[in-house]
Every structure is written in C-alpha cells, then in structure tokens.
Amino acid sequence: MGYRVERKGKAMALPVEHWPYLTVFSRLALALAIGLFVGLERERRRKDAGLRTFGFAALLGAIGGLLGENFAMLNISLLGILIVFLNLRTLREDKGTELTTSAALLVIGFVGVLSGQGHTLTPAAIGVMTAALLAWKKPLAGFSIKLSDTEVRSAILLAILAFVIYPALPEGSIDPWGALEPRTAWVTVILIAGIGFVNYILWKIYGERGIELTGFLGGLVNSSVATRELAQRAKEMPGQMTHVVYRGILLAMAAMLIRNAVLLAIFAPSALRASALAFSLMLGTSAILAFLSRRPSASAESESNPPLLNLQSPFSLKSALKFGLILVVIQIAGIFGQQMLGQLGMYITSLLGGLFSSSSAVAAAAALAARGTISNQVAGNCAVIASLTSVVINLPLIVGVGNRPLVWRIAWTVGLVTVVGVLGAILQTILLSGI
Numbered sequence: 001m002g003y004r005v006e007r008k009g010k011a012m013a014l015p016v017e018h019w020p021y022l023t024v025f026s027r028l029a030l031a032l033a034i035g036l037f038v039g040l041e042r043e044r045r046r047k048d049a050g051l052r053t054f055g056f057a058a059l060l061g062a063i064g065g066l067l068g069e070n071f072a073m074l075n076i077s078l079l080g081i082l083i084v085f086l087n088l089r090t091l092r093e094d095k096g097t098e099l100t101t102s103a104a105l106l107v108i109g110f111v112g113v114l115s116g117q118g119h120t121l122t123p124a125a126i127g128v129m130t131a132a133l134l135a136w137k138k139p140l141a142g143f144s145i146k147l148s149d150t151e152v153r154s155a156i157l158l159a160i161l162a163f164v165i166y167p168a169l170p171e172g173s174i175d176p177w178g179a180l181e182p183r184t185a186w187v188t189v190i191l192i193a194g195i196g197f198v199n200y201i202l203w204k205i206y207g208e209r210g211i212e213l214t215g216f217l218g219g220l221v222n223s224s225v226a227t228r229e230l231a232q233r234a235k236e237m238p239g240q241m242t243h244v245v246y247r248g249i250l251l252a253m254a255a256m257l258i259r260n261a262v263l264l265a266i267f268a269p270s271a272l273r274a275s276a277l278a279f280s281l282m283l284g285t286s287a288i289l290a291f292l293s294r295r296p297s298a299s300a301e302s303e304s305n306p307p308l309l310n311l312q313s314p315f316s317l318k319s320a321l322k323f324g325l326i327l328v329v330i331q332i333a334g335i336f337g338q339q340m341l342g343q344l345g346m347y348i349t350s351l352l353g354g355l356f357s358s359s360s361a362v363a364a365a366a367a368l369a370a371r372g373t374i375s376n377q378v379a380g381n382c383a384v385i386a387s388l389t390s391v392v393i394n395l396p397l398i399v400g401v402g403n404r405p406l407v408w409r410i411a412w413t414v415g416l417v418t419v420v421g422v423l424g425a426i427l428q429t430i431l432l433s434g435i
Contacts, residue, residue, distance in 0.1 A: 023118075024066060031062035031115035034127035035108050041134045042101060049086055049101050057082075057105050058112040065116020072113045079109045104130055162190050184367060185331070189324040215248030219255030223358075223390060224397060226252040231398035231406070242406045247290055249398075249410060253391055253417070254286040260362045260387045267366030268379055274432060275380030278424030282387070285420050289413055326357050330364035334382075335373060343378050350382035354389025361386035377432055384425045388418050 035058025036051060043050035057079055064072030083102045090098050107130050114123040133140075169182040218226030230248045261279045264272040272279075330353040337345025346365070353361030362383045369379030395414050398407055 027066065027115050027118065028059065028062050030120065030123065031058040031112040034058055034111055034115070034123055038104060038108055038127055038131045038134065041131055042104070047098065047101050048090065049098065049105060054105065054108055057108045058115070061109040061112020061114075062116035063112075065113040067116075072116070076106070076109050076113070079105065100134070104134060162186075166190075181371075184371075185324060185328055189327060216251040216255045219252030220259050223252045223256035224393065227394045228397045231403075242403060242409075243293065246406055246409050247293055249394065250286055250290045250293070250413065253394065253413075254283055254290070256358065256390055257283050257286065257387055260358055260383060260390075263359055263362050264366050264380070264383050267363060268369040268376060270376040271366055271369045271379035271383065273380075274377045275384050275425065275428060277428040277431075278380075278384045278421050279387075281420040281424040282384075282391075282417050285417050286413075289416075322357075326353065326360040327364050327367075329353075330361055331368060334364060334368060338374065343374075343381075346374060346378055346382055347385055350385045351389055354386035355393060358386040358390035361389075377429060381425050381429065384421055388421050391417055391421075 032055055035055040039049075039051040039054025042054060060075045060079055061072065064075035083105055086105075087097045087102060107126065111123040111126050111130075114126075166183065166186055169186060171183055174182060215226055215230055218229070227249050230245045230252070257279060261272060261283075264275070330349055333352075334346045334349040337349045339345070341348070346368075350361050350365055353364065365374070365379040365382035365386070368374045369376050374382075391414055395407075395411055398410055
C-alpha cells in the first residue's frame with residue numbers, strides 16, 4: 001500500500017514498505033512442522049514436554065531468528081529457563097531429570113532460529129536426526145552395551161589418527177615414481193574402515209535374527225569369514241542346514257559385490273560405469289539363484305539358532321593398518337606391474353590382492369584411476385577381477401566341512417558367477433572400445 005501526491009503537476013510517490021507475508025509464514029511453518037515432528041516422539045513416550053511444548057520451542061526460536069541475532073539469543077535463554085523449571089518439576093515428582101528431552105528442546109530451539117533466518121535443508125536435517133536419536137534409544141543402547149572395551153578404544157584411537165595424524169601427513173607423492181601418496185592412501189583407509197564399521201553396526205544389531213540375514217550383513221564386513229562360519233554351522237548339523245547355509249553364503253557373496261561396487265562408485269565413478277555390466281550380471285545371478293533356492297520352510301529354519309559369526313570390528317587400529325598396508329602394496333605393485341607388463345601387470349596385481357582383501361584391491365585400482373595412472377576401463381576390470389577372486393576363494397573355505405551337497409552347490413554357483421562376470425567384463429570392454 002502506498003501514497004501518491006501531486007506537486008506542480010508531477011507525480012511523486014512516498015516510500016512503500018511491504019511485509020513479506022509468504023516468506024515469514026513459510027519460515028514459521030517449517031519451524032512448527034519440525035517441532036511437532038520431534039515432539040510427536042516425546043508425546044508417544046508420555047514425556048512432560050511433548051507435542052505442544054516442542055512446537056512452541058520451535059516457534060520461539062523462529063521468532064528470534066526473524067527479529068535478529070540478539071532476540072534469537074534472548075529467546076534461547078528464555079527456553080533455557082523453561083527447561084530448568086521442567087527439570088525442577090520432575091525432580092519434585094521423584095522422576096529424575098529429563099536430560100535427553102532438555103537437550104532435544106535446546107536443539108529444536110536452535111532449529112527454529114535457523115528456520116527463522118531462512119535456512120531450510122539444515123534445520124530439516126537436524127530435526128530428522130534429532131527424532132532418530134530419540135526414537136532409536138533401545139537399538140543404540142543395545143549396540144553400545146554389546147561393544148567391547150577393545151572396540152571402543154580402537155575407534156577412539158583411529159579417530160585420533162584420522163583427525164590428528166592426517167593433517168601432519170605430507171601432500172602429494174613422496175617417491176620418485178609417484179606411487180605413494182600418504183594423504184590419499186590414508187583417506188582411502190578411513191573410508192573403507194568407516195563403511196565396514198557401519199556394516200559392523202548393522203550386523204551387531206540385526207545379525208543374529210537369521211542365518212540369511214547374518215550371511216548378508218556378515219558379507220558386508222568380511223565375506224570370507226562369513227562363508228567359513230556358515231559352512232562350519234553346516235558341518236555341525238549335517239543334512240539339516242545345507243539349504244539355508246547355501247542361501248546365507250549366496251547372500252554373503254552378493255553383499256561383497258555390493259560393497260565393492262559402492263567403493264568403486266565413491267573413489268572412481270567412471271570406473272564403475274566401465275564395469276557396471278559385469279557387476280550387474282554377477283549380482284543378478286546371485287539374486288536369481290538365491291530366489292530360486294528359497295523354500296517355504298527356509299524362513300523358520302534360518303531363524304532357529306542362527307550362527308554367531310566370529311567377526312572383528314573393521315574400525316580398529318589393527319584392521320586399519322592392515323587395510324593401509326595392503327592398499328599401499330597393491331598400488332605400488334600395480335604401478336610397477338603396469339610399467340613392466342602393461343595392463344596385464346595391473347590385472348595380476350588385482351588378482352593377488354583379491355586373495356587377501358578384495359576391498360583394498362578395488363580401492364587401490366580406483367585410486368589409481370582417479371589419479372589418471374590407469375584408465376577407468378582398466379580400473380573397472382581390476383575391480384571385477386578382485387571381486388571374482390573373492391568369490392572363488394569361497395570354494396576352498398567350505399571343502400573341509402564334509403558336506404558334499406553343499407560343496408557341489410557352491411562349486412556350481414561359483415563357476416556360474418565367475419563365467420557371467422568374465423563375460424560381462426569382456427562384453428563391456430568391447431562395447432566401450434567401439435569394436
């Protein structure tokens with residue numbers, strides 16, 4: 001709304017101030033939605049601070065964010081006073097302190113401030129993470145109880161190495177051949193260990209609910225260990241667990257392929273595109289065989305007395321140094337092998353590396369491709385070779401179980417997956433070369 005006045009025949013407009021209704025409304029609505037979303041979880045648990053309290057806390061922060069930083073800090077201080085009264089009330093009622101709810105209220109207050117300032121993705125992400133932490137109380141508590149002191153100490157030590165030692169490492173290569181880059185190698189080790197630790201968490205929480213699920217989650221961490229432990233279970237109960245153990249090994253194999261493909265996608269996406277056909281065929285074959293081998297009674301059989309896999313946390317100092325050593329050896333051997341034998345030298349290096357750690361071999365090939373040392377096609381083929389090596393070594397692991405039907409089924413499966421993987425790699429190479 002504005003005013004116009006006439007002066008000596010000329011139109012003259014007075015200043016007009018517009019209130020951004022839509023902008024303000026959208027910011028308040030976002031803050032309120034996030035507050036209600038988190039408060040819903042507290043309401044379900046019958047906490048004193050529930051749906052409405054969290055909604056008001058978010059709106060209080062949003063108003064402060066709209067008015068300016070000084071008002072935002074003032075409103076957060078008022079929210080702190082409210083939290084103090086909340087805890088005094090619970091203490092008087094002998095309910096103890098509501099530390100978790102209090103912390104969540106403060107977080108939502110700051111989420112409201114961010115929303116009031118115009119942020120969208122950040123407050124929404126914080127709201128989702130806050131709700132997840134509140135809702136996953138039992139799984140997180142159960143996992144923390146299952147962690148051993150050694151695992152906790154190893155994780156803390158590795159975090160120190162990642163955030164303290166990494167900045168001190170020299171940048172670039174430190175050798176005349178450009179084969180060793182300490183920072184790049186260490187980042188790769190941290191990423192591999194981090195992915196493995198996430199998989200380890202999933203296995204810790206859900207891995208004991210059935211042999212098939214145990215096989216898949218165990219395969220994400222270490223497919224060779226998962227295969228060996230599942231085969232041992234078939235040896236202990238001959239004739240009773242053959243079918244479900246076979247499916248568990250198949251799923252462990254598929255999990256290993258998925259993990260290696262993800263590693264390739266992280267370090268060298270173009271190399272994954274160059275090997276997508278081979279990985280798709282291997283995964284598809286494993287999935288089809290697992291589906292065809294399913295029986296109506298398999299579910300009940302797999303849920304009875306699932307095996308306890310003897311897996312070690314991949315997020316330990318020992319495992320990290322092992323990954324790093326294998327990674328560096330494969331990278332150096334790959335560079336010298338390529339210089340002496342060309343692509344064949346790199347393929348031989350990946351084959352030998354896959355015998356010890358297919359994930360390290362895949363990461364090494366991807367790192368070399370990212371640096372331009374080898375082509376994306378060669379890196380993709382190296383990843384396929386390392387993955388196939390990991391598939392093939394499953395057969396010797398189960399030969400000694402004394403279960404001939406299981407050995408023959410795994411041998412036939414390993415042969416089929418190997419054939420389709422090799423054919424996929426050859427066909428992809430032909431298609432990319434334009435022949």
